[in-house]
Every structure is written in structure tokens, then in C-alpha cells.
Amino acid sequence: MIGCDCATCRSRDAHDRRLRPSIFIQTADTNLLVDADPDLRAQALAHDIRRLDAILFTHGHADHILGMDDLRRFNAMQKGPLACFGDAHTLDDIRHTFGYVFDPATPKGGGLPRLELFRIMGAFCAGRTEVTPVPLWHGKRAILGYRVGAFAYLTDCSRIPDESWPLLGGLEVLVLDALRERPHPTHFSLDEASDAASRVGARQTYFTHMCHDPLAYDGLVIHVQ
Ligand SMILES: [Zn+2]
Numbered sequence: 001m002i003g004c005d006c007a008t009c010r011s012r013d014a015h016d017r018r019l020r021p022s023i024f025i026q027t028a029d030t031n032l033l034v035d036a037d038p039d040l041r042a043q044a045l046a047h048d049i050r051r052l053d054a055i056l057f058t059h060g061h062a063d064h065i066l067g068m069d070d071l072r073r074f075n076a077m078q079k080g081p082l083a084c085f086g087d088a089h090t091l092d093d094i095r096h097t098f099g100y101v102f103d104p105a106t107p108k109g110g111g112l113p114r115l116e117l118f119r120i121m122g123a124f125c126a127g128r129t130e131v132t133p134v135p136l137w138h139g140k141r142a143i144l145g146y147r148v149g150a151f152a153y154l155t156d157c158s159r160i161p162d163e164s165w166p167l168l169g170g171l172e173v174l175v176l177d178a179l180r181e182r183p184h185p186t187h188f189s190l191d192e193a194s195d196a197a198s199r200v201g202a203r204q205t206y207f208t209h210m211c212h213d214p215l216a217y218d219g220l221v222i223h224v225q
Pocket residue numbers: 001004005006007008009212
């Protein structure tokens with residue numbers, strides 16, 4: 001966090017250096033990016049990502065879409081537009097935030113990412129990979145998580161609605177929002193995330209979207225006056 005002197009922000013441990021939330025999913029024949037966050041360029045360079053078959057958007061908050069401009073490089077490498085999937089609200093947010101990209105009056109050229117927006121109405125194929133959207137509540141806003149095979153990514157959620165639990169059976173790996181220990185209006189706290197993780201019952205659950213509030217770990221030394 002900018003301007004913060006807490007132990008997490010001053011830490012030299014690489015695990016305490018967190019960029020904005022996004023994941024890259026690679027199946028046998030398809031490369032999927034979930035969200036285009038403001039750190040997209042640094043993340044794509046660090047992990048040598050060279051091809052994207054589709055981008056799945058969870059919702060339109062700034063920390064999930066403000067890397068859109070970096071997608072231009074993939075347009076150039078792949079010589080074509082990029083397929084972007086999201087719910088109606090998210091696609092509206094993208095059209096609004098990046099109005100110049102979708103304004104026919106903007107001169108065409110290398111300065112614009114070329115995006116084809118597809119509204120999600122249910123399970124769909126991205127490339128040759130089947131993707132199941134998982135409706136979530138992010139505070140009062142309905143957003144989407146995604147399931148691909150036995151893997152699910154549920155970021156930015158404060159509640160999993162009844163209709164989504166059946167979509168989460170038999171998971172090998174679940175990645176789940178767990179912002180911090182204290183409750184938060186739009187994200188799971190650690191307790192809420194632990195309860196949801198137990199109920200989903202994936203073989204392995206990883207927490208994500210953590211803030212800089214400290215979590216306990218082996219070897220932690222705490223000084224109390
Ligand atoms: Zn801090």
C-alpha cells in the first residue's frame with residue numbers, strides 16, 4: 001500500500017509483494033486470462049505470456065480492468081482482435097471506462113486495443129475450453145467467478161448465492177477471496193472464506209485478494225507491550 005510502514009509493506013519477502021488480482025489459465029489447447037488488471041504488463045513480462053485466446057472478466061472494478069491498454073501487444077502478436085467475455089453489467093462498465101476504444105469517431109490505429117465483447121448467458125466455450133460462470137455477490141453487486149474443469153476462481157466475493165453451490169462440486173482446486181481478518185462489506189473475511197472453503201470442499205483451497213493486514217505464519221514473532 002502506498003505510504004504504509006506496516007510490517008507487510010516493509011517486508012522483503014516476495015510473498016508480501018502482491019500485484020493486482022488476475023490469473024492466467026492454461027489448458028491443453030487454450031490460454032485464458034481472467035481480468036486485465038493494472039499490473040497486466042508486469043505480470044505478462046514476468047511469466048512470459050505470449051498468447052491469449054480469451055479474456056474472462058469477473059467485474060468492472062478498476063483493479064480488474066485498468067490493464068486493458070496492454071492488450072494491444074497481444075493484438076499485434078496475434079494479428080487479430082481479442083475475445084472478451086463478461087456479464088452485461090461488466091461489459092457496460094468496460095464500454096464506459098474505455099469509451100474512446102468503442103467510439104466509432106476515434107481514429108483507428110495501433111493506439112486502440114481491439115476487443116470483441118461477448119455477453120455471458122451461461123456456460124460457454126472459450127477457444128476449445130468449456131467455461132462455467134459462477135454467480136457471486138460482491139457486496140450489493142452481482143459478479144462472476146469462473147470454473148474451468150476441476151478448478152474455480154472466485155475473487156471479490158462476500159457471498160456465494162444458493163444457485164452457485166451446485167456449480168462448485170468435485171473441485172480439485174479453489175481460489176477464493178479472503179481479504180483480511182476483520183469483516184468487510186464486499187469481500188469475504190478470513191473466517192467467512194474458511195467457512196465457504198469447507199462447504200465447497202475442494203481438495204485444495206488458496207486464498208487470494210489479501211490486503212496488507214497480517215496473517216499468522218510459522219515463526220511469526222509478535223511484540224506486545
Ligand atoms: Zn501496509
